[in-house]
């Protein structure tokens with residue numbers, strides 16, 4: 001068969017290919033559902049571009065101060081209409097997701113205020129931003145305190161603990177939508193809506209920020225549709241569509257976003273400065289592609305769980321579970337298996353496919369880490385990538401794929417490398 005021959009050329013044996021096809025047969029219904037979400041979200045982005053009369057002049061590069069940058073301003077109007085917010089800040093000067101979150105937090109918290117996370121510990125890099133781990137220039141250093149309500153053992157919200165944690169100094173509540181690299185569940189937008197409503201019932205004027213990383217376009221609604229004052233994310237994840245080479249966004253109320261603009265540039269200057277540096281075509285086109293790129297990554301995540309779980313590797317989320325972000329964890333059980341898995345992902349890459357990933361002692365981590373990525377944009381995790389700390393339970397976190405077809409190849413090659421190393425069965429389909 002022609003397709004099988006192509007996979008063989010790319011390094012996938014007929015046995016692994018056949019197993020993949022067998023797994024896929026059961027996924028058709030779920031893939032259809034993902035396509036329907038993508039179709040709706042494509043319409044949402046397209047309508048926003050049409051309503052804001054996007055035109056070729058918006059692609060022009062600006063340099064220097066960037067006063068009267070129509071391309072930049074219109075992109076922000078389009079983001080605001082997609083997220084149904086009053087305002088948006090979408091800039092190449094926001095260097096990554098952590099930076100966007102830092103701007104949103106430090107702009108909206110003043111000395112004496114308290115920040116609350118009602119969903120347990122935040123993403124690793126935010127620990128230093130907040131001052132949970134001591135760091136120069138942390139919010140803690142500026143006199144902003146931090147409180148946390150942990151999730152219940154079953155992953156649900158602990159409403160009593162949250163009520164008890166909210167006090168007269170609680171100014172801002174931060175909710176992380178995706179599990180990130182933790183083992184708790186990712187929240188649906190509906191769950192986030194319930195949590196926001198509860199927090200507001202305790203303290204009506206509290207500000208709510210949602211870390212939206214990896215969640216954009218996975219559902220037809222976003223946290224800003226269920227009451228968040230700010231939603232924040234990175235352009236080298238879902239909303240950049242693989243084309244944005246840098247950037248972050250903050251969408252929200254005019255009051256919150258204005259403060260973010262003053263924090264990002266300078267008081268008095270705000271959103272008026274910030275040249276677009278010729279990145280507008282990539283930002284616009286990436287946003288246009290983002291719903292379908294996200295759909296491809298979601299299919300890859302579901303395929304991986306359904307391929308690996310029957311072979312005895314436990315997966316989070318599980319094969320049958322509903323998705324609220326694009327991250328898939330696969331527990332492989334040994335260092336060797338993690339290395340083999342990552343070798344497969346790397347071998348499938350369009351860039352640096354000839355490189356062999358090795359575990360290394362990455363700064364800031366207490367164990368060795370392995371990473372596989374052969375991306376057009378360095379560090380882009382909407383492109384096919386896998387990584388994980390080399391320690392029990394030896395789980396890799398897999399995400400991305402600019403196309404579903406590429407994600408599929410990467411996952412099949414990861415299994416191929418495991419089988420070649422004798423770390424996975426080879427007699428899948430009878």
Ligand SMILES: *Cc1c(COP(=O)(O)O)cnc(C)c1O
Pocket residue numbers: 096097098099123125176177178179180211213214234
């Ligand atoms: C990726 C991520 C971040 C940080 O984004 P960077 O671009 O890596 O700085 C923050 N929160 C979550 C949940 C993420 O997935």
